Amino acid sequence: MAKIRGSIVVDVERCKGCEVCMVTCPTGTIAMAKEVNHKGYFYAFPANPDLCIGCANCAMVCPDGVITVYKTKI
Amino acid sequence: MTEATGIKEIIKPENLVYKRTKIMTDNVLSYCPGCGHGTAHRILAEIIEEEGIQSQTIGISPVGCSVLLYNFLDIDWQEAAHGRAPALATAIKRLLPDKFVFTYQGDGDLAAIGTAETIHACNRGENILIIFINNGIYGMTGGQMAPTTLVGMKSSTSPYGRDVKLMGNPLKMTEIVATLPGTYYVTRQSVHTAANVKKTKKAMRKAIQYQKLNKGTCFIEIVSNCPSNWKMTPVESNKWMEANMFPFYPLGDLKVPAEETTK
Amino acid sequence: MEKELRLMKGNEAVAEAAIRAGADGYFGYPITPQSEILEYLMVAKPYETTGMVVLQAESEVAAINMVYGGAGCGKKVMTSSSSPGISLKQEGITYIAGAELPCLIVNVVRGGPGLGTIQPAQSDYFQATKGGGHGDYHLIVLAPASVQEMADFVGLSFDLAFKYRNPVMMLSDGAIGQMMEKVWLSPQKERSKTVPEWATTGKPPTRERNIITSLDLDPNAQERFNQKLIDKYNLIKEKEVRYEEFQCDDAEYLFVAYGTSARVCQKAVQLCRADGIKVGLLRPITLFPFPSKRINELADKMKLILSIEMSAGQMVEDVMLSVNGKVPVYHFGRMGGIVTAPDEVVEFLKSKIIGG
Incomplete structure (x- = not known):
């Protein structure tokens, strides 16, 4: 049976670490990094990439538009 | 198959489902982390791209946090004096009736200093779209009380909470403009969840269609947050907004075209 | 085409000359002693002939900001008022000067300060020539002394406004606005189809986006802009003195x-x-x-x-x-x-x- 698999790419340097994507993600894919980017923000990243279903909710609520979303059937 | 190659398999151009629109410039947004302005900008930019109207669009940016909006969307812009955006839009649309003209204004700009311009543009039924960001506070100047600040809500000029006896009542501009014969479509939305983003985007798409048909003024209020001046984290501010702003500023359509209600 | 001889009030001459100069838009608000300008335009209905937009705004503030919007589209736009109304317009005027937009503002001056009187005066000279609003700027100021000049200076004002991308004021007064004299009117000019390269008309793929603004948060850039304005005013001082x-x-x-x-x-x-x-x-x-x-x-x-x-x-x-x-x-x-x-x-x- 084909499984929906997604993946996100975060533009880490533009991320302001607001966490809105993290709480929006329905599968718990996203977490905040322990280190900061050049602006000093704890940026978002796909901590559990296997869980991503490519729903793009995170990208839709991201105020800074830093998330790109991919989706496919495997 | 290892995990790393698995992701590589997914991240391919043919699998792309969401990417920042090219209508957004490369400039980093000047907003605080988690601010709804950025989301509202992006939705607007996406709609302009999807509708293919970049070359026909003229935006009017306000005074307030979004004063630099013209740096973020790759379209022609005019930057208005505080509150005067609907007056600019009136003239622009009348002189260039084939263009798509919109204003983007905050609550101080639209509901305090620009009340007259807003109401009269709506009452004349100018064929423009007014986007109204309501976060109940003056963001840029550092968190002063806005006309839309809730009763009891604290700000730097209502430090003990908004006291109606002293400071008057919060103003529901969207309810007011919905009563005016010149408005065609009046709605109140938010952009803090994916579902709400979709609804706001749909509202913007409708407004563009109505403007093409010269139907009158379209007015979209977006109830939004101000984490910095509400002194909360972005996630907390969105929860606070749901619990406190939405009961007073309920989301949904306030005025829909008669022909659509009978459908 | 030949000029046409008419007997008109100064205010009416401004209105008729605006239509004939190919103005794209007039935005005004009633105030004595200049209300005939808007009244004349509403009777003449140029929106049915030349396509000129005429609109009675909700205030002088709105009217000048309509002028700002129209001017930003590269259109020939104007407003008129009298002293108290011109004070209200000052915010818009300084933005227009700061955004370097061309437009015409007619002040049919009455006595002040405050609500003052409706009779003619010349007490707005400082306001007109020294800036009027906040910041370092100047208008080009023309002073008509006859109904003929009320008509003639409309076209001249638009020419100067576009030549220098600067607002122009016609500083008249209640006497010239209200008195009737014979006036030779120029033949009807076509409205311009030329779009200035800086105008906001929708960004085609062939150019960068146009931004009309008077804001610069970088003090060094703002000072460079101030210097640019001074250079422009100096050029105007050199080239455009009339007496x-x-x-x-x-x-x-x-x-x-x-x-x-x-x-x-x-x-x-x-x-x-x-x-x-x-x-x-x-x-x-x-x-x-x-x-x-x-x-x-x-x-x-x-x-x-x-x-x-x-x-x-x-x-x-x-x-x-x-x-x-x-x-x-x-x-x-x-x-x-x-x-x-x-x-x-x-x-x-x-x-x-x-x-x-």
Whole structure:
């Protein structure tokens, strides 16, 4: 049976670490990094990439538009 | 198959489902982390791209946090004096009736200093779209009380909470403009969840269609947050907004075209 | 096409000339003594002929901001008002100057301060020539002295406004706005189809986006912009000074007066000369740029110079700066909406000649 698999790419340097994507993600894919980017923000990243279903909710609520979303059937 | 190659398999151009629109410039947004302005900008930019109207669009940016909006969307812009955006839009649309003209204004700009311009543009039924960001506070100047600040809500000029006896009542501009014969479509939305983003985007798409048909003024209020001046984290501010702003500023359509209600 | 002769009020002449100059838009708000401009346009309905937009705004503030919006689209747009209304427009005017947009603002001046009177005055000279709103800027200011000039200066104002990307003000007064005279009207001009490269008309893929703004948060960039404006004003001072001389060749005394006061002073010159006093008149047509150089030259052969205005003495400061102490300079004029009489001017001059 084909499984929906997604993946996100975060533009880490533009991320302001607001966490809105993290709480929006329905599968718990996203977490905040322990280190900061050049602006000093704890940026978002796909901590559990296997869980991503490519729903793009995170990208839709991201105020800074830093998330790109991919989706496919495997 | 290892995990790393698995992701590589997914991240391919043919699998792309969401990417920042090219209508957004490369400039980093000047907003605080988690601010709804950025989301509202992006939705607007996406709609302009999807509708293919970049070359026909003229935006009017306000005074307030979004004063630099013209740096973020790759379209022609005019930057208005505080509150005067609907007056600019009136003239622009009348002189260039084939263009798509919109204003983007905050609550101080639209509901305090620009009340007259807003109401009269709506009452004349100018064929423009007014986007109204309501976060109940003056963001840029550092968190002063806005006309839309809730009763009891604290700000730097209502430090003990908004006291109606002293400071008057919060103003529901969207309810007011919905009563005016010149408005065609009046709605109140938010952009803090994916579902709400979709609804706001749909509202913007409708407004563009109505403007093409010269139907009158379209007015979209977006109830939004101000984490910095509400002194909360972005996630907390969105929860606070749901619990406190939405009961007073309920989301949904306030005025829909008669022909659509009978459908 | 030939010019057409009509008998009109000054205000009506402005309106008709605007249509004929191919104006794209007029945005106004009623105020005495200039309401005939909007009234005339609503009767003439140019939106059905030339396509010119005419709109009565909800306030002077809205009207000037409509002008800002229209001007930002590269259109020939204008507004008109009288003194209290022009004060309200100052916010918009400084934004227009700061965004370097062309437009025409007509001020049919009445007495002030405050609500003042509805009678003619020249007490808005400082406001018109020194900026008026906040920040370092100037309008180009033209001072019509007849109904003919009320008509002629509309086209001239638009030409100057677009040439320098700068707002132009016609500083008239209630007398010229209300009086009727014959006026030769220019034939109808087509509305321009040219779109200036800076105008906001929708961004095609072929160019960068156009942004109309007066904001710059970088102080160094803002100062560079201020310097650019100063350079522009200096160029205007060099190229666009306009004035008229009346019997200055053999004069020993000089009147400097504009608009209605200049007409009064023409009569005063004749009365003086009948009494054997050799007086000449210099009438500034542009108040900014001011004819300083010419006044300075004329000062060399004058015994004294008299600045006559219907105000407490505003232009007199520019006359003094122009003369730079070469000869005594005095102010004379009535206020409160009273038009100075020629014999009052003559009496004042005589008192100064004896006194001096």
